[in-house]
Amino acid sequence: MYSHVMSGTIFGIQGLMIQVEADVSDGLPGFHLVGCLSNEIRESGERIRTAMRNSGWYLPPKRIVVNLSPADVRKAGSGFDLPIAIATLVSMGAIPQERIERMVFIGELGLNGAILPVNGVLSVADCAAKSGYQYLFVSKENQAEAAMIPQLKVIGVENVAETVELLGNEERLENAIFYRPQENMEHCQETTCDFRDLKGQPMVRRAMEIAASGMHNLLMTGPPGAGKTMAAKCLTGILPDLSFEERMELTKIYSVKGLLAKQEGLIYKRPFRSPHHTITASSLIGGGLIPKPGEISLAHNGVLFLDELPEFSKSVIEVLRQPLEDKKIRINRLNHTYEFPANVMLVGAMNPCPCGCYPDRNRCHCSMLQIQNYQGKISRAMLDRMDLHLTLQPVSYGEMMQEADGEDSASIRKRVEAVHNLQQERYRGLGIRFNSQLTVEGMKAYCRLGREEQDFMKEIFEQKKLSGRAYHRILKLARTIADMDNKENIELPHLMEAVAFRVSGGGEDE
Amino acid sequence: MNEEFYAFWLSFCTRVPLGKLWKSVNQLGSMEALYYAKEKELSLFTEKEYAYIRQMKECQGIRKLWEEQSKQDYQFLSYKNVLYPSKLLELKEPPFGIYYQGKEEINPNSPVVGMVGARNCTIYGSEMAYRIARELGRQGIVVVSGLAAGIDGASHRGCLDGGGYTLGILGTGIETIYPKENYNLYLEMRKRGGILTEYPPETKPLPMLFPRRNRLISILADFILVVEAREKSGSLITVDFALEQGRDVGVVPGRPCDALSMGCNRLLQQGAKCILTPEDVMEAVLDSGRFVNCKTEKPKVNTDLGLAPKEKMVYSCLRLEPQFIDDILCQLKLSVWEGIQILTELEIKGIIKQNPHHYYYRVQ
CATH class of the missing domain: 3.40.50.450 (Rossmann fold)
Structure with a gap:
């Protein structure tokens, strides 16, 4: 008898519905799995048969064929164990076919029949809800994650026997639906670092606020101990929480990577990822036989902090160039192209020279050539993509011992939030959220310059030998500064400040 | 072969102390004599130095370079040449020859x-x-x-x-x-x-x-x-x-x-x-008394830069040596963004500069 059950898998970070078909017929006894399967699914036959026997069903000595369609998508992961078992049971007549219409099953089986959690449930749940399915069966551990999709009735089950029992009893099924408790939106901010503790350093504060307001890339240069890492950590404290759509996107990525904490709801904090400088290119941007998102996608809508930037291998830094422009990663494999979101604010930190003390020539004995070589590890193309260049100097003892606290993160955050809201209002319907994401088209509309401002930019362009990209980035940065100033148009002072945060072309060798 | 060539050849012997070369030229009477000297006559040099001199003598490259000299951009002047800078002859051991490239008409009397x-x-x-x-x-x-x-x-x-x-x-x-x-x-x-x-x-x-x-x-x-x-x-x-x-x-x-x-x-x-x-x-x-006819007019210093009061205030904080932007901002009684703007403005006017990034100094 033929039967079919719906399941799902992940494709990139999106869900993809997969139909599992089973047929029990006369012939040589056997259990055959077909449909472009990876090894872990191919070997699931043994697992499923044992799990079913231990749950009380003996497979009849008949020819059982299971097919996963569409057959041209390569399927991987262990989430098909449960739907295969259910499909087999349906075709054996243990469950009526009409009972499982509009239901989706995902889960791995243990030999004892237990249902185990899998990665990427959120994406599949989202996809199932959009495709019009009503019920989703997952393991108990996955139920909280799946239930983030409110349109879906999620049922967490512990083993195969329980699943079959629930399917046979309408009333018990409705009772077993898991609902998420009302989320507490008042999250307490984890205070790892606060701007209150950052003494002196007015430039750092200003630059951080601008960067956070428009989600602009930032490069910090300074000697060891100047507080680069601390400043970067403070940055998370002044970034507003994610919006609902942003949270959804981000949680999906973490779910696919299997990084979601159990029972935790949608991620509400902007991510802050700081990979070590030994990272490889594929773990930074994503990769693998079936591509998985990398660090840059995990930092989506948040901060990717690269400490000791010149220590990263050159090829690793250079792969960031394209995603920093496109805000997404495209990974090509023979059959498909996978796309991962990568809308990050890149924060880099580096020493000015090998010893770190330049330009303090009393301590720095590096030759100009050494310094140039060191700074040259970051290509001009990469520097162009950094909107704010910030120089730091170690704080003096006097500044450190200052009694008066600086402004704390919470009040800076309020201002940043206001600027974020302003931008969201302006860019509604354009598919972007921040000034840093403006396209050239968008800039024509929102970064208009008056006569005086145009003259100024012309002079700057020639004097500083800017590239076209640098020019556009200055305008975007000035847009953010104007927003912070609550001005409709970009004015001369805004441009001047934006220019001050950019290094001029080839200044060192003069 | 003329004297120029022997000076040219001697300039290649950089691994032998110049003093020893001069001594032996003076002993033998001329550079040519040194060129053709036998080992006995060159007791001044160590074995290694002599081997080096002989190697240089046999080096075909030097001769070739000499013959092609007219094709080169530089000119070679031996110490016997009239164009050789006379001041160099004040040295105890002047170079046997110099290589020069550049402008030719130079006022020899300029300090x-x-x-x-x-x-x-x-x-x-x-x-x-x-x-x-x-x-x-x-x-x-x-x-x-x-x-x-x-x-x-x-x-x-x-x-x-x-x-x-x-x-x-x-x-x-x-x-x-x-x-x-x-x-x-x-x-x-x-x-x-x-x-x-x-x-x-x-x-x-x-x-x-x-x-x-x-x-x-x-x-x-x-x-x-x-x-x-x-x-x-x-x-x-x-x-x-x-x-x-x-x-x-x-x-x-x-x-x-x-x-x-x-x-x-x-x-x-x-x-x-x-x-x-x-x-x-x-x-x-x-x-030093050597020069009399040198113009000594004092250059005019233009102190008025035509700056707005706030700009003047920022400018007065700057010095000849570069100062870090945070230190400048801390001295000013202006908001941070205003300070940054004025610094940029002054920089564009060309009266201050930054090098490296965010270290400002005066230029005029």
Whole structure:
């Protein structure tokens, strides 16, 4: 008898519905799995048969064929164990076919029949809800994650026997639906670092606020101990929480990577990822036989902090160039192209020279050539993509011992939030959220310059030998500064400040 | 073969001490005699040195280079040549010949100032060197230096920008550009200034060759100016040469706590002339009594920059040496963004500069 059950898998970070078909017929006894399967699914036959026997069903000595369609998508992961078992049971007549219409099953089986959690449930749940399915069966551990999709009735089950029992009893099924408790939106901010503790350093504060307001890339240069890492950590404290759509996107990525904490709801904090400088290119941007998102996608809508930037291998830094422009990663494999979101604010930190003390020539004995070589590890193309260049100097003892606290993160955050809201209002319907994401088209509309401002930019362009990209980035940065100033148009002072945060072309060798 | 060739050949023998070569030339009577001398006659040299000289003699490359000399951009002048700088003959052991490339019509009567200093200099040092050299260039004074990084480069650049003639003494072969960051400067000096070396073409930058060229700088100059030197530095070797050769030495002072000014301040302590402005240099050069017909008009200093009050306030906080932006902002009673704007404005006006990023200093 033929039967079919719906399941799902992940494709990139999106869900993809997969139909599992089973047929029990006369012939040589056997259990055959077909449909472009990876090894872990191919070997699931043994697992499923044992799990079913231990749950009380003996497979009849008949020819059982299971097919996963569409057959041209390569399927991987262990989430098909449960739907295969259910499909087999349906075709054996243990469950009526009409009972499982509009239901989706995902889960791995243990030999004892237990249902185990899998990665990427959120994406599949989202996809199932959009495709019009009503019920989703997952393991108990996955139920909280799946239930983030409110349109879906999620049922967490512990083993195969329980699943079959629930399917046979309408009333018990409705009772077993898991609902998420009302989320507490008042999250307490984890205070790892606060701007209150950052003494002196007015430039750092200003630059951080601008960067956070428009989600602009930032490069910090300074000697060891100047507080680069601390400043970067403070940055998370002044970034507003994610919006609902942003949270959804981000949680999906973490779910696919299997990084979601159990029972935790949608991620509400902007991510802050700081990979070590030994990272490889594929773990930074994503990769693998079936591509998985990398660090840059995990930092989506948040901060990717690269400490000791010149220590990263050159090829690793250079792969960031394209995603920093496109805000997404495209990974090509023979059959498909996978796309991962990568809308990050890149924060880099580096020493000015090998010893770190330049330009303090009393301590720095590096030759100009050494310094140039060191700074040259970051290509001009990469520097162009950094909107704010910030120089730091170690704080003096006097500044450190200052009694008066600086402004704390919470009040800076309020201002940043206001600027974020302003931008969201302006860019509604354009598919972007921040000034840093403006396209050239968008800039024509929102970064208009008056006569005086145009003259100024012309002079700057020639004097500083800017590239076209640098020019556009200055305008975007000035847009953010104007927003912070609550001005409709970009004015001369805004441009001047934006220019001050950019290094001029080839200044060192003069 | 004429005398020029033997001088040319001798210039290749860089691994034999110059003193020994001169001694043996004097003993044998001529350079030609040295060229054809047998081993017995050359008891002065060690076995290794003799082997080296013989190797050089058999070297076909030198002969070929000599024959093709007319095709080259540089000219070779032996010490017997009339064009050979007469000042070099004051040396106890002058180079047998020099390689020169650059402008040819030079006023032999113009005063010459040698400028030396640290390669890893501070912005303060390079700015001072640049300004002084620029003013000297304007006044028609020749600046001689070593075409190295740092103070040397800034001095040459300054003199060229002032429209003067500047001479670079290389420690390498004439076509070797070292260090690489002076590439543009080197090319410009070949056109508008001059380049001189005693080492044969294609000599690589070797540490042992550099101190020797310093004696050429000091002998060619009428006055030696030191800008930024550590307590143990190559610039002080030049000063020693200068004092031996009877040249006056002037020093640009620095702060006592700066390691890079320690050598300079020590010289001041020992009685060197304290140089604060380009006029001080000119006075010192004229004092030596050799030059009478030199124009000594004081350059006009334009103090009014036409700045708005706030700009004036920011400008007054800046100094010659670069200051970090945070320190400037802390001194000002302005909001941070206003301070940043004014700094940018002043920078665009060209009266202040930043180098490296976010370190500002005055330029006028």
